[in-house]
């Protein structure tokens with residue numbers, strides 16, 4: 219069932235629409251991550267859903283009810299912002315119980331709930347600790363427990379892990395995912411970090427200049443970016459124009475195989491780095507750089523003609539910077555970009 223529905227939501231500041239006719243649905247128990255570059259309108263969209271920002275046009279429906287005129291505290295949404303804004307003068311328990319007190323839960327009734335939530339976020343027994351004594355990651359967990367405490371029907375996260383270091387972020391993403399699926403929470407999150415979005419979301423929504431550039435499961439978006447913008451935003455650099463004829467396209471890199479059924483004519487092609495394969499004879503390139511990425515080595519190759527190419531290979535077979543290599547393209551990693 220649909221919990222949240224946005225219909226033609228537009229927010230203008232002056233003449234500029236920073237959110238432009240956005241339609242979006244979030245189903246119950248679904249985690250949707252809105253992803254996009256800085257200034258694309260992600261936070262504004264969250265603020266609209268929360269009731270912190272008026273729309274210039276369009277409607278927000280929660281559980282089928284139009285939220286026009288419904289104040290923030292009556293929408294039943296939980297919010298967790300980037301800088302997690304804990305109350306410094308309250309202890310951990312005081313922070314987590316805040317929403318319950320605002321809801322009017324009697325004092326005797328929320329002790330158990332606070333204990334349960336702290337357990338859930340991996341901070342059992344931390345009620346009396348001072349906020350200032352917590353690490354960044356611990357503060358993030360307390361902020362999450364605080365947002366979850368009133369059992370919001372929709373939990374909204376704005377750059378939930380933005381301030382944390384990479385290792386902690388990767389751990390917390392996994393924990394959050396498990397937590398949301400155990401609790402059956404419906405989540406709308408905003409991030410500019412694709413790794414975070416792809417790890418957390420059932421569905422990702424990529425925004426560009428206030429509009430939805432693509433929406434789909436992480437796999438769909440990863441496998442079939444809907445445009446060059448989305449492809450580049452996901453970190454794919456190997457994009458080249460080409461003329462498709464039959465099963466290949468003529469490009470500045472030479473012949474690039476294309477999937478069967480690709481319409482003939484001028485197209486833009488994306489070759490994922492895994493599809494740029496070192497071989498005996500092929501497009502000649504010089505290795506400009508190599509970066510160890512844990513499971514593989516990322517190579518930056520300068521071909522004799524055409525844009526720079528990114529390739530992936532195993533550490534054992536990785537060439538050195540300055541080496542001359544030849545590459546071929548594997549058809550399964552070539553995507554013909556729409557438009």
Ligand SMILES: Nc1ncnc2c1ncn2[C@@H]1O[C@H](COP(=O)(O)OP(=O)(O)OP(=O)(O)O)[C@@H](O)[C@H]1O
Pocket residue numbers: 231236254255256257258259260261262263410
């Ligand atoms: N109150 C406001 N008045 C005027 N312009 C605003 C206001 N709030 C946001 N904007 C502008 O709207 C655009 C979208 O902002 P928003 O914060 O929604 O983007 P974002 O995608 O969340 O960016 P970031 O990732 O940097 O947080 C930005 O260009 C911003 O400067």
